[in-house]
Amino acid sequence: MSAVPELRITLAGSERAVAAGTTAGQALEADGRTVIAARVNGEPRDLAHELADGDVVEPITIDSDEGRAILRHSTAHIMAQAVQELFPEAKLGIGPPIENGFYYDFDVAEPFTPDDLKRIEKKMQEIVKQGQRFARRPVTDEAARTELAGEPYKLELIGLKGGASEAAEGAGVEVGAGELTIYDNLHPRTGELCWKDLCRGPHLPTTKVVPAFKLMRSAAAYWRGSEKNPQLQRIYGTAWESKDALKAYLTFLEEAEKRDHRRLGAELDLFSFPDEIGSGLAVFHPKGGVIRRAMEDYSRRRHEEAGYEFVYTPHATKGRLFEKSGHLDWYADGMYPPMQLDEGQDYYLKPMNCPMHNLIFGSRGRSYRELPLRLFEFGTVYRYEKSGVVHGLTRARGFTQDDAHIYCTPEQMPGELDSLLTFVLDLLRDYGLDDFYLELSTRDPEKSIGSDEIWEEATQILREAAEKQGLELVLDPGGAAFYGPKISVQARDAIGRTWQMSTIQVDFNLPERFDLEYQASDGSRQRPVMIHRALFGSIERFFAVLLEHYAGAFPAWLAPVQVVGIPITDEHVPYLERVAEKLRAEGIRVEIDSSDDRMQKKIRNAQKQKVPFMLLAGDEDAGKAAVSFRYRDGSQNNGVPIDEAVAEIVATVRERR
């Protein structure tokens, strides 16, 4: 036996002996390009991390989620170095990896210009080319304070160490819970210190192994996420394991831009936001109106079948109602300011439907036999969204909720929540969304009312209902509204983006505040449990999500124009009109293009309008009482007998395919 002490480590599931002083990189025989870091006993570490006896070592590859996060974090450092070389007065904020990229915040006198970003990107290329080494160095708090005396924001983070998660989102990458470390960027040959940053790591072995990155944009961001703090200048970038992966990401962004509902809404003549009306207030044009009505009609039918009763309530009300509900206490900032009527009486536009529904419940004595009582309304509400957050149909100032409030006994609640969740998911699937996960939002003790027991119980019932669906369940601690816990349904769209859709909330507050009661079978008066639920959330927003999900190519049952008849020459218009009559008799939305455009142009127009069915007819078809299909995907089916063509279209629409 040699005198060199040995360590026993676990590598790829099997035990091995290695010499003392072996690094994680050596043990893994990492090339530093594909395997760029290690997980040691579950913790991510640099490849240069020296192993200890009993360590369990696993590789982290650059194309894994964890690997990309390390790559992006390292790229953020490179960017910060570039910024400080070009702008020596820039002070560092934080610079964490985020989904699809990274950012770094800087305190600079002047905001960055697009031109500055180009210069920074160029400087980053130089740093990457140099191949500077990332070297980890533990420091004491005291030493860190001395070294970083010129970086006030970093000093603040050192002071918050341990409470980093509260310091700011992303601050955890700067200061971990344990000892402080500084990462030095060292020149590959001279070993000279090029730059350093307070950072928990781990990092890539060198800057050279950054395969592809791009700076995306700059914007202001509040220091530590609070609007009370000064704004720093944030630069967003992205970095990927290969040039192809970067390119794929940029292509994805382009695709998302093409699907933007604001763009498609104008292109397809669905809706608009006239300046004359005001920010965040949409008008639906006839084609958008058709889609919206088809969505609403189907939803109405399903709700009817599921035992909901339909109510209507006004858009404005005296302030007293929202004092009673508590909305004025909690959400006054988000409400339109009041108008004074009737000798100083304050009236508000309603931001919520629930108080009105409660008044309906309370309008007469209620029996346990009526429960669960399910009140449904397409209720239009108005919320004064701050000017900077208004965003097309997804964040509007006026919108319509498919809102329902369910009043039931405590015993009925578990069953009701269970069937409700099934109902919600089924209905969303009918609209073409089928990839879901659930989120359970729990109490924020700072911002809530009610006893611990009642929260605990309601949360548990919601959790059980959620788990029963067999879907992924994500926790959202502290995410609940002040009056009760909630489940939300998150849907992934056709290009993998997630949207919050339906919400189901238990409410302990309102039945109390409105003193709601029913008479139980034993004659006693009992307080009902109240469940709020919206399926689309907002119809406008759901419309936008579907528009983006389908990229404007709605399934036939929702398409504003389901069929366009295209005559080969003008002479075939009457023939197509007769076909159209048969379709209209079946409730199909059909138009005949009798403009003086050429047939090819008509096809192009229908194609651009994303019409599901084009029916062409010329002498060949007319001669055998047939039509020729051109489908949205460009494929054809020629010489189809009229009755068969009608049946095919009707079936597609009826079956909501």
Added chain:
RNA sequence: GCCGGCGUGGCUCAAUUGGCAGAGCAGCCGCCUUGUAAGCGGCAGGUUAGGGGUUCAAGUCCCCUCGCCGGCUCCA
């Protein structure tokens, strides 16, 4: 609300960096009569987001307001 960018016919974009506001598409009127993504010709359309200022002269420079875009904060 905060920071930055932007605003020219319905849409997409020009206009020598202060010197006569122009094109394509869409629209309207004709001609063409056509087999699976743009036939041809003509006509019409703008107080350059609105208001104020600088200047001999403003789409262009300055100020205010409105709106939009990208973020931050917020989102019952």
